[in-house]
Amino acid sequence: xxxxxxxxxxxxxxxxxxxxxxxxxxxxxxxxxxxxxxxxxxxxxxxxxxxxxxxxxxxxxxxxxxxxxxxxxxxxxxxxxxxxxxxxxxxxxxxxxxxxxxxxxxxxxxxxxxxxxxxxxxxxxxxxxxxxxxxxxxxxxxxxxxxxxxxxxxxxxxxxxxxxxxxxxxxxxxxxxxxxxxxxxxxxxxxxxxxxxxxxxxxxxxxxxxxxxxxxxxxxxxxxxxxxxxxxxxxxxxxxxxxxxxxxxxxxxxxxxxxxxxxxxxxxxxxxxxxxxxxxxxxxxxxxxxxxxxxxxxxxxxxxxxxxxxxxxxxxxxxxxxxxxxxxxxxxxxxxxxxxxxxxxxxxxxxxxxxxxxxxxxxxxxxxxxxxxxxxxxxxxxxxxxxxxxxxxxxxxxxxxxxxxxxxxxxxxx
Amino acid sequence: xxxxxxxxxxxxxxxxxxxxxxxxxxxxxxxxxxxxxxxxxxxxxxxxxxxxxxxxxxxxxxxxxxxxxxxxxxxxxxxxxxxxxxxxxxxxxxxxxxxxxxxxxxxxxxxxxxxxxxxxxxxxxxxxxxxxxxxxxxxxxxxxxxxxxxxxxxxxxxxxxxxxxxxxxxxxxxxxxxxxxxxxxxxxxxxxxxxxxxxxxxxxxxxxxxxxxxxxxxxxxxxxxxxxxxxxxxxxxxxxxxxxxxxxxxxxxxxxxxxxxxxxxxxxxxxxxxxxxxxxxxxxxxxxxxxxxxxxxxxxxxxxxxxxxxxxxxxxxxxxxxxxxxxxxxxxxxxxxx
Numbered sequence: 001x002x003x004x005x006x007x008x009x010x011x012x013x014x015x016x017x018x019x020x021x022x023x024x025x026x027x028x029x030x031x032x033x034x035x036x037x038x039x040x041x042x043x044x045x046x047x048x049x050x051x052x053x054x055x056x057x058x059x060x061x062x063x064x065x066x067x068x069x070x071x072x073x074x075x076x077x078x079x080x081x082x083x084x085x086x087x088x089x090x091x092x093x094x095x096x097x098x099x100x101x102x103x104x105x106x107x108x109x110x111x112x113x114x115x116x117x118x119x120x121x122x123x124x125x126x127x128x129x130x131x132x133x134x135x136x137x138x139x140x141x142x143x144x145x146x147x148x149x150x151x152x153x154x155x156x157x158x159x160x161x162x163x164x165x166x167x168x169x170x171x172x173x174x175x176x177x178x179x180x181x182x183x184x185x186x187x188x189x190x191x192x193x194x195x196x197x198x199x200x201x202x203x204x205x206x207x208x209x210x211x212x213x214x215x216x217x218x219x220x221x222x223x224x225x226x227x228x229x230x231x232x233x234x235x236x237x238x239x240x241x242x243x244x245x246x247x248x249x250x251x252x253x254x255x256x257x258x259x260x261x262x263x264x265x266x267x268x269x270x271x272x273x274x275x276x277x278x279x280x281x282x283x284x285x286x287x288x289x290x291x292x293x294x295x296x297x298x299x300x301x302x303x304x305x306x307x308x309x310x311x312x313x314x315x316x317x318x319x320x321x322x323x324x325x326x327x328x329x330x331x332x333x334x335x336x337x338x339x340x341x342x343x344x345x346x347x348x349x350x351x352x353x354x355x356x357x358x359x360x361x362x363x364x365x366x367x368x369x370x371x372x373x374x375x376x377x378x379x380x381x382x383x384x385x386x387x388x389x390x391x392x393x394x395x396x397x398x399x400x401x402x403x404x405x406x407x408x409x410x411x412x413x414x
Numbered sequence: 415x416x417x418x419x420x421x422x423x424x425x426x427x428x429x430x431x432x433x434x435x436x437x438x439x440x441x442x443x444x445x446x447x448x449x450x451x452x453x454x455x456x457x458x459x460x461x462x463x464x465x466x467x468x469x470x471x472x473x474x475x476x477x478x479x480x481x482x483x484x485x486x487x488x489x490x491x492x493x494x495x496x497x498x499x500x501x502x503x504x505x506x507x508x509x510x511x512x513x514x515x516x517x518x519x520x521x522x523x524x525x526x527x528x529x530x531x532x533x534x535x536x537x538x539x540x541x542x543x544x545x546x547x548x549x550x551x552x553x554x555x556x557x558x559x560x561x562x563x564x565x566x567x568x569x570x571x572x573x574x575x576x577x578x579x580x581x582x583x584x585x586x587x588x589x590x591x592x593x594x595x596x597x598x599x600x601x602x603x604x605x606x607x608x609x610x611x612x613x614x615x616x617x618x619x620x621x622x623x624x625x626x627x628x629x630x631x632x633x634x635x636x637x638x639x640x641x642x643x644x645x646x647x648x649x650x651x652x653x654x655x656x657x658x659x660x661x662x663x664x665x666x667x668x669x670x671x672x673x674x675x676x677x678x679x680x681x682x683x684x685x686x687x688x689x690x691x692x693x694x695x696x697x698x699x700x701x702x703x704x705x706x707x708x709x710x711x712x713x714x715x716x717x718x719x720x721x722x723x724x725x726x727x728x729x730x731x732x733x734x735x736x737x738x739x740x741x742x743x744x745x746x747x748x749x750x751x752x
Contacts, residue, residue: 011549013550035725127630127636129459363639364636365723
């Protein structure tokens with residue numbers, strides 16, 4: 001170093017795996033210079049549960065469908081929806097039209113509750129707890145509606161290969177309309193809170209910027225990508241299920257502000273408008289929903305037999321609240337489980353953008369910026385155990401995990 | 415209330431006993447007000463909220479918990495900081511008029527001393543943070559220092575403004591609390607001066623939020639960012655001492671606002687002459703004044719805003735609030751000139 005030249009010392013702050021800003025375990029190693037983030041390393045793999053392994057070794061496909069709901073508590077429609085589409089493609093099943101509409105209604109309700117949940121979390125991250133409580137109270141309306149229609153608030157168990165398990169009856173429609181009207185009536189209120197409040201704007205404008213080029217380069221999906229001005233939406237680009245009848249347009253923030261910045265504020269805009277869009281989609285679905293059966297094969301034993309005999313490959317793509325979800329499935333004739341099942345949740349790709357959007361931010365920005373991609377760790381985690389000494393990699397399976405957890409429990413009991 | 419006669423020994427005993435009682439009362443009322451604040455904010459947020467006695471239970475629970483000292487910490491400093499914080503906040507109460515009475519040691523210290531004493535608890539927090547060897551605490555301590563330096567300027571301007579206006583009407587030391595109480599600022603103002611004083615009151619209210627380390631100025635603790643910052647490594651008894659010093663500091667700061675801007679008593683208005691009755695009435699009226707000031711300066715603000723970043727919080731104090739206070743001071747001056 002030359003005379004008079006100084007070098008700024010950096011230090012490392014770990015955020016996670018357990019930290020108040022994170023709702024699920026993940027570790028961000030932040031290299032900090034003063035209050036500024038210089039570099040970020042994202043370490044995933046803290047909540048692995050061997051779900052794919054279970055689907056390929058222990059469960060029959062119908063059981064796997066309900067296991068898929070449990071990949072993530074929030075995306076409990078989009079994962080089974082995606083898996084159902086993949087299996088239906090592989091086994092040549094065609095769900096009836098009415099079932100497709102009910103699926104879309106369920107998926108859009110999920111999007112409404114997920115986005116409002118995110119808004120609350122985001123408010124909490126910037127220390128605005130009043131808004132956090134307000135939005136979660138607003139969210140209760142859609143949760144009650146989901147419970148009313150599908151019988152459960154969270155895991156709804158409504159999908160089945162070749163259809164859905166519950167119909168939406170004519171008596172239920174007034175209740176649905178009431179909830180939708182409620183969201184339409186409070187939309188303006190939410191918009192004022194999130195888009196016009198000074199402190200919210202101070203904390204989110206020009207924070208965590210992901211430029212359009214970076215979004216394209218890092219393959220950001222869902223609201224994260226759309227907020228950066230990439231009009232990418234599976235519902236628009238490759239309409240699946242009943243979306244083929246509907247005309248969904250990807251929402252980008254320039255609709256409201258006229259420009260695309262790609263910051264946290266833009267992500268709020270996109271999610272807020274998507275809530276409104278989802279309400280409209282549900283309304284349209286209710287209006288256009290045809291009469292008819294809701295399942296192509298109502299008898300489960302026969303369905304299982306059919307799936308055991310089937311052979312082929314299928315890919316399901318669904319626009320989850322966080323972005324594009326992909327399930328790949330391969331069926332082999334005579335095998336009662338899925339031969340191959342691969343889940344790629346949207347957060348998996350969006351995590352690639354995290355080091356970019358955190359660069360140059362202050363520590364205070366880290367929680368809201370990281371939360372702005374709406375990360376979902378439980379969707380994302382895979383486990384590969386690497387033995388550093390030998391460099392050997394191995395996958396921990398069900399028996400091994402079970403044995404380890406029994407050991408741990410015994411150890412704790414002592 | 416002249417407690418201090420000629421005998422130095424009696425004086426000493428009175429001061430020690432009085433201080434102990436005062437710290438005890440300050441702590442009890444501080445916790446009570448913290449409970450009320452939490453309840454009010456909970457209702458504003460559409461929650462039921464904890465019972466009002468919750469802060470007492472929190473302290474009780476903390477005292478029963480293990481007192482953990484991290485391996486990397488400088489343990490004597492780590493343990494000393496909570497005591498330093500509590501003692502300095504306790505001594506604040508000796509110099510601020512409480513319950514409608516003059517301050518216990520009001521003759522020996524003025525507003526300037528109070529301003530200095532207000533810094534010490536913050537310094538104790540900073541020392542404790544740095545001593546705990548956690549990166550979160552280090553960041554929190556740095557932030558606390560910045561925020562502390564930031565709100566000093568507007569605070570000083572407000573105090574100077576009031577003292578200067580009072581010095582125009584009396585030859586007594588305008589910085590003495592007794593003088594400030596004797597010559598309430600509102601009584602000597604024209605319309606322009608009232609606007610100016612309102613601006614200074616607003617500044618002091620915003621400074622109170624920073625002193626009490628509440629949203630939007632709770633950057634040094636910032637739960638979602640640095641996991642409690644300064645206090646991240648503290649637990650058990652040490653944390654309860656910090657908690658107590660925090661509630662007492664809030665109580666003292668709000669009492670300071672009351673003393674500077676609402677030094678009125680109810681008993682002369684009601685015509686109560688008996689010393690005991692007047693004392694009770696004034697004491698209760700003081701509690702109401704504190705409640706009102708606390709509601710506007712802490713509860714309402716923290717329910718209605720998001721947390722600032724440290725750079726933003728600093729800007730708010732150093733530039734915006736100082737400017738507002740200076741304008742207020744200027745208006746008070748204009749009021750005198752015209």
